[in-house]
Amino acid sequence: MALPILVLPVQQQRYSCHGCGNCCRDFTVQLRPADLDTLRAQQWEARLGHAVTSEFRGTTYLRQRDDGACVFLLDDGLCRIHKEFGFAQKPIACQLFPFVLVPDDARTRVGISFACQSVRENKGAELRSHINEIDRMSRAVPETRAATYTAMLADAMSAKDGELDALAQLLDRMLSRDDLVMRDRFDGLAWIAASLGRAKLAEVRATRFRELVNVLVNAVPGELEHLPVETVLPKQVRLLRQAVYARLEDVQVGTAKTKGRWRTVLTQLLASRAFTRGKGAVPPVAKGLLVGTDFARISAIPALTESPDRDAIDQLLTRYARATILGNRAWGAGYYGWPAVRGLQALVLNIACTAWTARALAAARGHPHATLDDVRDALGRIDRHAGRAPWLGSVGERLRLEYFRLDDGLRRIIRDGI
Numbered sequence: 001m002a003l004p005i006l007v008l009p010v011q012q013q014r015y016s017c018h019g020c021g022n023c024c025r026d027f028t029v030q031l032r033p034a035d036l037d038t039l040r041a042q043q044w045e046a047r048l049g050h051a052v053t054s055e056f057r058g059t060t061y062l063r064q065r066d067d068g069a070c071v072f073l074l075d076d077g078l079c080r081i082h083k084e085f086g087f088a089q090k091p092i093a094c095q096l097f098p099f100v101l102v103p104d105d106a107r108t109r110v111g112i113s114f115a116c117q118s119v120r121e122n123k124g125a126e127l128r129s130h131i132n133e134i135d136r137m138s139r140a141v142p143e144t145r146a147a148t149y150t151a152m153l154a155d156a157m158s159a160k161d162g163e164l165d166a167l168a169q170l171l172d173r174m175l176s177r178d179d180l181v182m183r184d185r186f187d188g189l190a191w192i193a194a195s196l197g198r199a200k201l202a203e204v205r206a207t208r209f210r211e212l213v214n215v216l217v218n219a220v221p222g223e224l225e226h227l228p229v230e231t232v233l234p235k236q237v238r239l240l241r242q243a244v245y246a247r248l249e250d251v252q253v254g255t256a257k258t259k260g261r262w263r264t265v266l267t268q269l270l271a272s273r274a275f276t277r278g279k280g281a282v283p284p285v286a287k288g289l290l291v292g293t294d295f296a297r298i299s300a301i302p303a304l305t306e307s308p309d310r311d312a313i314d315q316l317l318t319r320y321a322r323a324t325i326l327g328n329r330a331w332g333a334g335y336y337g338w339p340a341v342r343g344l345q346a347l348v349l350n351i352a353c354t355a356w357t358a359r360a361l362a363a364a365r366g367h368p369h370a371t372l373d374d375v376r377d378a379l380g381r382i383d384r385h386a387g388r389a390p391w392l393g394s395v396g397e398r399l400r401l402e403y404f405r406l407d408d409g410l411r412r413i414i415r416d417g418i
């Protein structure tokens, strides 16, 4: 029996594809055996005179052009497969994007990726209007409709019935409050994430866990005033820049094959060291996203709260945080199988990385403040890899989060950037 589908319950979020083609220029699409059968039946190789797939380390992908765009992307921004054979004949990953289907033990939740421009701009139809298409697509990927994951609350601690739902609903209630200013909303999230990381959760299970989260949620923002944090430490800023680099890092399959393993690794190492040092020019990352700026100019861009667009930025980041939590993308099967407490801390780090990247984009574009467009573009880059790139679910990333738990690290990087 396939699990029932629960479409993201964030009324404010909308989506329809507007054909910008950004996802076709950006993503490396992994193919399933059924996709390969469909492509073969469409006889592309005979018609185009070249291969349309590419092998890399035992996996088959849609082939990309030298600029990283999909071979099927037409000049008008449309997909050639879609144009000639229809939407349902595209590889399933292309059909599903930007929906992210995450099963838990009772249902398949439909999250949404903010790597999509229409999602960030909140353009299109209500999400529930896509339910029939989502149902059809998910049946082509049976693992999205089966319970395969043991829900975890914290390390080595399985979640009891209702604990993760209670956590998600109470956090959503806090994030939805319109009496909170942006900085308190996300500082509150960081404080709750850090507090749950310190709590002896083995002693507060089931209804007592719900009561604990309820107390924390209701304590925002009053408690934050009584627990002020110092300015961010240089070592925390250094670690934040490293986290940003890990999220922007983007080696295309074609580039890795052309340059070879060692040259690719060396380039990454040099760029990573430049982000760690935080001095001089920003090295090339994410197809030249930050080209022409340096770390000193980025530091001089004020926090997002100082932006004239702060209300719209608050709405965007709030939608993102709510959609990530309610769409099961913050923990569990949607985020490397991580327990809820660590996943929540990773979400806070992703928000801090978005703020840093938005300020970096503002510096690169000559803006005195981060604009709404800077934040949209930054969020698109940061959410692009979340839950997908293996290195963001690695031991190194866990250690990074452990470190941010010290000295109020999560709260300090949020208050510094937001």
Ligand code: SF4
Pocket (backbone or CB within 6 Å): 016, 017, 018, 019, 020, 021, 022, 023, 024, 097, 098, 115, 116, 117, 118, 119
């Ligand atoms: S990024 Fe979003 S709006 Fe643009 S083509 Fe892809 S799915 Fe459509």
